[in-house]
Amino acid sequence: MPDDTIRPRPRILVCEDGDEYTERFTRLLGRRYEFTRATSFGETRALLAARSFAALILDLDFRRTPRALLLDEQLHEGANEDDAPRLAADQGVLLLRALRVAGVRLPALLCADFDDPARERLLCAELDPLQIVPSSEGLSELAARLPGPNHS
Amino acid sequence: MIRASRAGVLALLVALPLQAAPTLQQRGLKALRQGHAAEAVELLRQAAEERPRDAAIATDLGFALARAGHLDQADDQLRHAITLDPRRFYAYANLAALRSGRPLDPRARDELAALLEQGLEIQRKAPGSSESKKLAQAGLLLALADVERAAGNLTQARARLAQARRFVSSPAQRQLLSNLTGAIDAQAARTELRDGESWPEPAVPDADRRALGDAEKLLESDPSSAAREGERLERKLPGWREPLWLRARALLSLGRLDDAAGELNTLLRLDPSHARAWRLLGETLAEHGGQFEAERADEALRQALALEPAWTELKLLRGRTLLRRGQAREAVAVLDALDKELRARGDVRGGAMQSEVQSLLFAARSEESSGHTQLPRLAEPSAASRDLLTQAQELLARGEDEGAFDHLHRALQDSPTLLEAAALLCVRTGVAPDETVRAIWNDGAALVRLVELVRSTAIEQALHTSPLDPAPEAAPAPDGGTPLDESSLARVVRPWIDRAADLGDSSALLTRARFSASEGKPELALRDLTAAVALGGNARLPEARSLRATLGATGESTLLLQARGLLAQSRTAEAIDLLGRACTGPGASADPERLLTLGRAHELMGDPSGAIDCHRAAIALAPNDPRALERLARAAGSAPLTLLPPLSAELERAASLGVMAAQLPRARLMVAAGRADDAIATLAEFLARTDASEPGHATARALQARLLRERDAQLSAARLRLLALAFLVCASAAALLLIRFRGLTVTRALLREPSLFPHVAKAVAAIRHDALKHRASALSMLDSAPREDVQHALTLPRPASQLVADAYLAVREAARQLGLGLKPLAREPVFGALSTDLQAAEEQLARPPGPRDARIHRAASRMKAHADALGALLQLGPRTRLDATQVSKWLLALEGEARALNQPWTSPALELLRLDLDFPIAQGALESVFANLVRNAQAAAGAHPEPRVRIRIDEERDAAGRRLLVLSVADSSPQLVSIEQISARESGRGLGLVRDGVRAWQGFLRVRPESAPLHKSVEACFP
Incomplete structure (x- = not known):
């Protein structure tokens, strides 16, 4: 007989500045995963503390997030207002780095087109377990990178 | 006979009584009479030298020269004699006699006739005795008659003889008259033969036929040889027509017209x-x-x-x-x-x-x-002359013949045309009044009237003579004449009848025909009968037929000959009457030949319909007679087109039997049926197999030319249409190619204008984020997620393809501002291909699932390729290598500039940490950033003691791992500057230019503090 028992779906935490990822993932992958959205580092930490997740999916660009909520690692000594767009543009990396520093070891998928293999290698090595997902990749491929439904 | 007539004239001249003459002339003539022509010439030449203006001597000399055989000299001499004295008829007569014995061309004959006419006219007006004038006029008229005869104008010749007969008095002239009459009759009889049946042809051996065929081939290239061969064959086989026909044409080609005419005459006698x-x-x-x-x-x-x-x-x-x-x-x-x-x-x-x-x-x-002038009407006899006639009749009734004759003579002197008086006098005296005959000589009707009057008067006179009262011994008439008996009457009136007949009087012709019949000359009788029918119309027809029946003529063939004669005289209507008119129906002839002749008559009348009916009737009687078919075909060739369709069967049969004449009407029918090409071929065959003498040849040539012109015009029009079509196709293809290849691809535009790169990079980023990552990635879920969810992801809030289009539109606009034209989206290989795939997927998702969902899978599978293509565009951005050489060059320029403006200049320290750094910015833009950073540092440092400037070029990675190329310019000025201050600078100068240039190329500025002696650096960073 088939196993009709409803098993809990793996929960995936999606960090983005809007809701496009979450909404899309839920609509298209919602039968297999449960997606939860976080829009800043603080909210991410809170959700991770409150519940368990199977993986993280991070957007790279957080342009719509208020400047005050952006992580700033003092990328350079002369950082100023002129750096704000650049700070938002790479926020996904900063956020993951902060999580790793905080001890979060969940597998992470970073949706980004770096066009720079050296940079990818550096970041993957530093922020492991991390996979870079380019924009050309379909959702089915992205889902394949996530832990399976049987994953606890 | 001609020789006889010429000899007669000469004899006449020699016999003329000699007048007193110089000895030399007398001696010359004597020698001539004795037959010593050469001696005569010598003597007369001496005489002419003594008296060069003496026309008589000149004439005698000409005669002697002719006798001596010097014909050309004789001709010249006689013409000289005429010049000396145009009144002397002997010279004319001699000249005529001389020339009539020689072959004359038509012009020479015309000239001679004119000369004789001139002489005749001069004689009429010249003073002199009646006898000598008569002699001269008779001589000249006889000469003219001979010339007319030689020219074949027998009617005119007879008329001349009739005129001459009135003046002939000498025995020599009578003899000449008789000779000429015989010659003309004989010639007329020969002419009659031409109207008769053709003479049989001899059997021709094959070898001779081949020889003739070979000669025919020479006709155009070598007519002399053709003529010779024709002559040889003609001699070998007398009566064979073909050599005559060949020779006639060959002679014509050689310009020997008289000879050619002679050959043709011979041929026509035979056929x-x-x-x-x-x-x-x-x-x-x-x-x-x-x-x-x-x-x-x-x-x-x-x-x-x-x-x-x-x-x-x-x-x-x-x-x-x-x-x-x-x-x-x-x-x-x-x-x-x-x-x-x-x-x-x-x-x-x-x-x-x-x-x-x-x-x-x-x-x-x-x-x-x-x-056109009417013949002058005869003068009406006067009342006085009629009175005299009445009185004469009364005197005759009383037996006073002498007084009666005197009255009659007086009446005729007053009115020569009082024919009753002339007839009475003629019957009673046996002599025709000369003045009357002369007065009515050119009036055929009057002559006939005179004959009738003579005849009726004679009958009347005979009735008044009672058989019981025997006529007294014929008393001699006062002028020596005697009353006419019947045979004498016939002899007297015959010249008048001849004259009237020659003048074309139908009654006279009929009468003469009777005479000829009674004289046992049926050919002459038939000729006059034919002419009478022709001239007299229907009124004369029964009488003529009746007389013809008495001639023992040969029935149908004679009828046809008569009809042909009428046709030859253009008396078509009479010919049709003679032949019986009807070609079809109860009264129609059953003789095909007669029907064909009737058809020909209708053709001549301009009645093609009637002609065709007759020819078809002939064909019905003789279906395979090629002559009948040919006749029909020729009539059809010139008939109105409307008459032709019913003839199709006959024409086809004629063509199948090789009747070439059928080709022309067939071609006309083909043209009417729109079969122009068939008609052209048919006409070509007709023209190739017939010569120009074939009826309709010229018509066929004209029709063929017209059809060829029309065909050429149609072909030209078709060619033009084809050309126009080809032009349109080419133009359309060119337009399509223009549309297809119009504008630049983004790749080419980037290579041509590097400053377009920032716009392209921005568009690529937007497409990656909005179209690919958030929309197109859903396509791979088609098989594992609800279709509407995939569609929702791809198209809402805006379709992915539209996002691509918007991004490209921005690039295109930027390119346009840079003076570049980009291709329309659909034909741009990177953006266009992506847009097309997305659009195809969007459209397919809007439809129910089905086999065409493969389009979605294909689009999804190509997304990576599209993304790679977009990424490749980013690799096309400009790269400017900033090495020591380039930096030194720029610094030198800046130093020179500063010194020129007397501005302070501090030699900068240069730190190039790597030598192969390629900045992702156009060279001009980088130079502008560099120069303004340096100027700014020089200005700031120069304002303080111990100025220092340092330039450093380096590469680094930021906290996010991003690679940065950094151009850093530090100075020793203690005056600080912040990013905010730089952002606030106005554009177009100093650090404002630096700021704008860096941002334009996706870079950013930063300000850093530096250790002493430097204070700060402004850095342009490019990811």
Whole structure:
């Protein structure tokens, strides 16, 4: 007989500045995963503390997030207002780095087109377990990178 | 006979009594009479030298020269004699006699006739005794008659003889008259033969036929040889026509017109139905002959047309000839009929012939109206003369003959045309009153009237003589005459009848025919009967038929001969009457030959419908007679088109039997049926297998030319249409190519204008984020997620394809501002291909699932390729290598600039940490950033003691791992500057330019503090 028992779906935490990822993932992958959205580092930490997740999916660009909520690692000594767009543009990396520093070891998928293999290698090595997902990749491929439904 | 007549004239001259003359002339003439011509010439030449103005000596010398055989000198001498004294008829007569013995060309004959006419006129007006004038006039008229005879104008010759008969008095002239009469009768009899049956041809061996065929081939290239061969064959096989025909044409080619005409005459004697020979003879005489030949030319043309009415162009020639002869009325008749025929036909020939016919008709009508003169009516006898006649009759009744004759003579002196008086005198005295005969000599009707009066008077006189009262011994008339008995009467009136008949009086012709019949001359009788029928119309027909029946003539063939004669005289209507009119129905003839002749007559009348009926009737009787089929075909060739369709079967049969004439009407039918190509081929065959003398040849040539012109025009039009179509196709292809290849791809635009790169990079980023990452990635879920969810992801809030289009539109606009034209989106290989795939997926998602979902899978599978293509565009951004050489070069320029402006300059320290750094920015932009950073540092440092400037070029990675190329310029000025201050600077100068340039190339500025002696650095960073 088939196993009709409803098993809990793996929960995936999606960090983005809007809701496009979450909404899309839920609509298209919602039968297999449960997606939860976080829009800043603080909210991410809170959700991770409150519940368990199977993986993280991070957007790279957080342009719509208020400047005050952006992580700033003092990328350079002369950082100023002129750096704000650049700070938002790479926020996904900063956020993951902060999580790793905080001890979060969940597998992470970073949706980004770096066009720079050296940079990818550096970041993957530093922020492991991390996979870079380019924009050309379909959702089915992205889902394949996530832990399976049987994953606890 | 000719020799006899010439000898007669000469004898006459020699016999003339000699007047007192110088010794030399007398001696010369004596020597001549003794037959010593050479001696006579010598003596007369000496005499002429003594008296060079003596016309008599000049004439005698000419005669002697002729006798001596010096014909050319004789001719010259006699003409000289005429010049010396144009009144002397001997010179004329001698000249005529001389020339009549030599072959004369038409012009020479015309000249001689004119000369004799001139002499005759001079004699009429010249003073002198009646006898000598009579002698001269008779001599000249006899000479003229001989010339007319030689030219073949027998009617005119007879008329001249009749005139001469009135003046002939000497025995020599009577003999000459008799000789000439015999010669003319004999020639007329020979002429009659031409109208008879053809003479049989000898059997021709095959070798000779082949020889003739070979000679025919030489006709154009070597007519001399052809003529020789023709002559050889002609001699070998007398009576064979073909060599004659060949030789005639060959001689014509050689310009030997008289010889050619002679050959044709011989041929026509043998074969009077040789239509082409008649035609050639007529054309030759009409074209090259003089006035004297005009009559023969017309006769030949008439004969030709009677045999072949379809020779339209010959009718035109005949009209022309008649007009030239001054026979305007006849010309009008011929041309008018031709005009009607051409109009009825209407379709085949061009307007050239018709316009010539019109102009000739105009000329003929003008001449007819202006030049036609009626014969002067005979003067009415006076009342006095009638009184004298009455008195004479009374005197005769009383037996006072002498007084009666005196009254009659007086009456006739007063009115020579008082014919009753003349007849009475003639019957009673046996002598015709000369003044009356002269007065009515040119009036045929009056002559006939005189004959009738003489005859009735004679009957009346006979009735008054009672048989019981025997006539007294015929008392001699006062002038020596005696009353006429019947035979004498016939002898007296015969010249008048001849004259009237020659003048064309039908009664006289009929009467003469009776005479000829009674004299046992049926041929002459038949000829006059024919002429009588022709001239007398229906009224004379029963009488003529009745008399013809008494001639023992040969039935049908004679009838046909008569009919042909009538046709040859253009008496078509009479010919039709003679033949019985009907071709179909109860009264129709059962003789095909007769029906064909009737058909020809209808053709000549310009009645093609009637002609066709007759020819078809003939064919019905003789279905396989090629002559009948040919006749029908020729009639159809010139008939109106509307008459042709019912003839199709006959024409096809004719063509199958090799009747070439059928090809022309067949071709016309083909044209009417729209089968122009078939018609052209048919006409080509017709023209190739017939010569120009074939009826309709010219028509066929004109029709063929017209059809070829029309076909060429159609082909040209088709070619033009094809060209136009090809042009349109080419133009469309060119337009398509232009549209397809119009504008630049983004790749080419980047290579041509690097400053477009920032716009492209921005568009690529937007597409990656909005279209690919957030929308197109859903396509891979088609098989594992609800279709509407995939569709929702791809198209909402805006379709992914539209996002691509918007991004590209921005790039295109930026390119346009840079002076570049990009391709339309659909044909741009990177953006366009992506947009197309997305659009295809969007459209397919809007449809129910099905096999065409493969389009979605294909689009999804190509997304990575699209993304790679977009990424490749980013690799096309400009790269400017900033090494020591480049930096030094720029610094030198800046130093020179500062020094030129007397501005402080501090040699900067240079730190190039790597030598192969390529900045992702155009060289000009980088130079601008560099120069302004340096100027700013120089200015700031220069304002303080111990100025320092340092330039450093380096590479680093930021906290996010991003690679940065850094151009850093530090100075020793303690005055600080912040990013905010730089952002606030106005554009277009100093650090404002630096700021704008860096941002434009996706870079950013940063300000850093530096350790002493430097204070700060401003850095341009490019990811």
